[in-house]
Amino acid sequence: MSPARSAEPAQHGLGTPPGVPEPRPTPPAPAPSPAVYTAGLSKHFGSTVALRSLSITVERGEVFGFLGPNGAGKTTAVKVLLGLVRPTGGEGLVLGAPLGDRLARRRIGYLPELFRFQGLLSAAEVVRLHSKLLGLPKASWPAESSRVLRTVGLDRRADDRVATFSKGMQQRLGIAVALLGDPLLVVLDEPTSALDPVGRRDVREIIRALRAGGTTVFLNTHLLDEAEHICDRVAVIDRGSTVATGTLPELLGHHWSVRLKVTGLPDRWWAGADLPGSWSREEDWVRVRAIDPTLVPDVVARLVGRGGRVEAVVPENESLEARFLELLEGR
Amino acid sequence: MSPVLTIAGVTIREAVRRKLLLAFLAVTAAMVALSAWGFDRLARTRSITGDEVHLALPQSFILFMFMFSFVLALSASTIGSPAVSWEIESGVLLTLVTRPVRRAQILLGKWLGLAVLLALYDAAVCALEVAVVKAVSGFLPPDPLLVAVYLFAEGCLLLTVALLLSTRMSVIAAGVVAVALFGASWLAGVVGALGQSFNIGALRAVGQVGRYVLPSDGLWHGAIYYLEPQTFIGQHFLEVHAGDPFFAQSAPSWAYLVWVGIWFLAVLGAGVASFERREL
Numbered sequence: 281m282s283p284a285r286s287a288e289p290a291q292h293g294l295g296t297p298p299g300v301p302e303p304r305p306t307p308p309a310p311a312p313s314p315a316v317y318t319a320g321l322s323k324h325f326g327s328t329v330a331l332r333s334l335s336i337t338v339e340r341g342e343v344f345g346f347l348g349p350n351g352a353g354k355t356t357a358v359k360v361l362l363g364l365v366r367p368t369g370g371e372g373l374v375l376g377a378p379l380g381d382r383l384a385r386r387r388i389g390y391l392p393e394l395f396r397f398q399g400l401l402s403a404a405e406v407v408r409l410h411s412k413l414l415g416l417p418k419a420s421w422p423a424e425s426s427r428v429l430r431t432v433g434l435d436r437r438a439d440d441r442v443a444t445f446s447k448g449m450q451q452r453l454g455i456a457v458a459l460l461g462d463p464l465l466v467v468l469d470e471p472t473s474a475l476d477p478v479g480r481r482d483v484r485e486i487i488r489a490l491r492a493g494g495t496t497v498f499l500n501t502h503l504l505d506e507a508e509h510i511c512d513r514v515a516v517i518d519r520g521s522t523v524a525t526g527t528l529p530e531l532l533g534h535h536w537s538v539r540l541k542v543t544g545l546p547d548r549w550w551a552g553a554d555l556p557g558s559w560s561r562e563e564d565w566v567r568v569r570a571i572d573p574t575l576v577p578d579v580v581a582r583l584v585g586r587g588g589r590v591e592a593v594v595p596e597n598e599s600l601e602a603r604f605l606e607l608l609e610g611r
Numbered sequence: 612m613s614p615v616l617t618i619a620g621v622t623i624r625e626a627v628r629r630k631l632l633l634a635f636l637a638v639t640a641a642m643v644a645l646s647a648w649g650f651d652r653l654a655r656t657r658s659i660t661g662d663e664v665h666l667a668l669p670q671s672f673i674l675f676m677f678m679f680s681f682v683l684a685l686s687a688s689t690i691g692s693p694a695v696s697w698e699i700e701s702g703v704l705l706t707l708v709t710r711p712v713r714r715a716q717i718l719l720g721k722w723l724g725l726a727v728l729l730a731l732y733d734a735a736v737c738a739l740e741v742a743v744v745k746a747v748s749g750f751l752p753p754d755p756l757l758v759a760v761y762l763f764a765e766g767c768l769l770l771t772v773a774l775l776l777s778t779r780m781s782v783i784a785a786g787v788v789a790v791a792l793f794g795a796s797w798l799a800g801v802v803g804a805l806g807q808s809f810n811i812g813a814l815r816a817v818g819q820v821g822r823y824v825l826p827s828d829g830l831w832h833g834a835i836y837y838l839e840p841q842t843f844i845g846q847h848f849l850e851v852h853a854g855d856p857f858f859a860q861s862a863p864s865w866a867y868l869v870w871v872g873i874w875f876l877a878v879l880g881a882g883v884a885s886f887e888r889r890e891l
Contacts, residue, residue, distance in 0.1 A: 359891070366890065390709045398621065401621070401625070410706070414710060457706065
């Protein structure tokens with residue numbers, strides 16, 4: 281991963297001219313503030329509690345998955361972070377600025393969950409409008425427009441009116457607009473909800489490219505496989521409060537499962553086998569449950585060391601879903 | 612370019628592509644053509660005397676312009692009421708307000724774009740109508756430019772009210788309330804005229820208060836004044852038409868115009884404040 285970009289100016293080492301005393305070493309630049317920081321953030325709509333107490337920290341440069349069932353408060357949380365609604369309590373910072381700060385919005389790209397662009401404008405005109413509102417230099421508009429439209433595969437439809445676009449194409453255009461102006465933080469609210477499998481794959485690639493460029497991505501989704509594929513860390517939210525936060529291995533803890541196809545070991549060896557977690561065997565397949573994922577290579581090494589042939593190692597795909605349901609049902 | 616001008620430009624471009632200007636022009640052409648025919652018939656009629664024709668022409672012109680002022684006010688309400696509410700409902704605004712611009716700039720940009728459209732419509736109708744009536748009947752109002760300015764001010768006032776309502780109400784509710792307020796203001800003016808005619812203080816007060824609460828009728832009477840030839844302003848005419856809602860005895864005072872300016876700024880400011888505080 282590339283180092284996270286900072287809003288602070290870079291320090292350039294130009295050297296010291298002869299005869300000039302050596303300056304004192306420059307203290308290291310302070311670490312940039314987290315991309316997103318909230319403490320006890322809450323939002324009530326009358327008697328309805330949409331957000332109870334949200335406390336999360338999203339570091340710069342990471343892809344952060346914000347997971348939860350429908351109605352958990354994910355979109356409300358995003359709207360509070362972006363200043364679209366005012367919090368009832370708690371505090372928060374986005375890119376080191378107060379929630380909703382106008383200047384900080386210059387470096388934030390946002391794809392809303394439910395949105396529409398002006399249908400009578402072309403895709404290129406929509407991008408130009410947002411380039412103007414972002415305050416990008418006029419000279420950069422054509423190149424910037426081409427770049428973001430090409431990224432989402434709409435460069436050939438740039439001059440077509442948005443009203444002629446399918447829902448998926450409008451979603452792509454929304455992502456293109458969110459990528460304008462080299463944002464430090466991109467907030468994507470259910471970005472793949474209207475996309476076909478090709479579109480979903482493309483979005484995953486875009487998010488990976490953003491991470492490679494040091495951009496922080498806040499991914500709001502209820503699609504667990506999406507989070508599992510691309511997120512560095514996730515938070516699970518339900519009924520307005522955080523249920524769990526961490527990296528996927530931390531979150532899954534002992535809930536990872538793995539299936540291995542092993543041949544070449546006699547039954548008597550299996551009778552006394554000592555493998556981590558709980559395991560079961562069915563013909564050539566062994567399922568190891570509740571295993572720390574970092575121990576999987578050790579298991580493979582042990583089996584091979586005893587003369588076994590490990591022909592396949594298959595992580596259980598439903599493990600995050602199982603853990604997710606367990607977290608929600610356990611409340 | 613300032614965000615206000617950017618939003619105004621998009622608003623005008625969208626309106627043009629929605630064929631709003633085309634619709635305005637089509638309605639204008641129909642109205643002007645019909646009125647040309649009507650004024651031509653009136654000017655050539657032999658069933659009344661020449662003096663009566665000279666009296667009927669300005670009165671007919673005032674009635675025609677009243678119809679136009681109603682259409683202009685209705686148009687202002689119709690284009691103003693969805694400007695914010697529809698964009699909130701559809702999600703268009705979510706993509707705009709998260710940009711580094713103030714919500715006030717977005718609202719003022721929308722207001723400016725719609726006001727430019729109203730100004731074009733108003734200027735086109737007034738210019739065409741005055742030219743056509745002059746050509747077919749020879750009648751020319753004393754100050755057509757001020758007539759157009761007062762009608763535009765009336766339309767802008769309704770546009771501003773509709774925008775304010777649009778920041779809090781649905782499209783239909785904002786439109787209906789704005790039109791109802793316009794109607795109530797006109798009705799208050801009629802009640803005031805009746806009070807004047809029958810010398811009933813309470814009814815006269817309704818008219819006076821109404822012109823301050825929503826000045827659209829006061830501005831319309833400003834337009835009437837500049838449509839009336841000098842012969843209308845004499846004492847005899849004043850006695851005959853004291854209770855006529857289509858008669859203005861005098862031009863609006865400067866004090867009243869200052870009040871209209873304050874009123875206008877207050878409503879626009881309330882719209883901005885309401886939009887700034889609106890949770891999306």
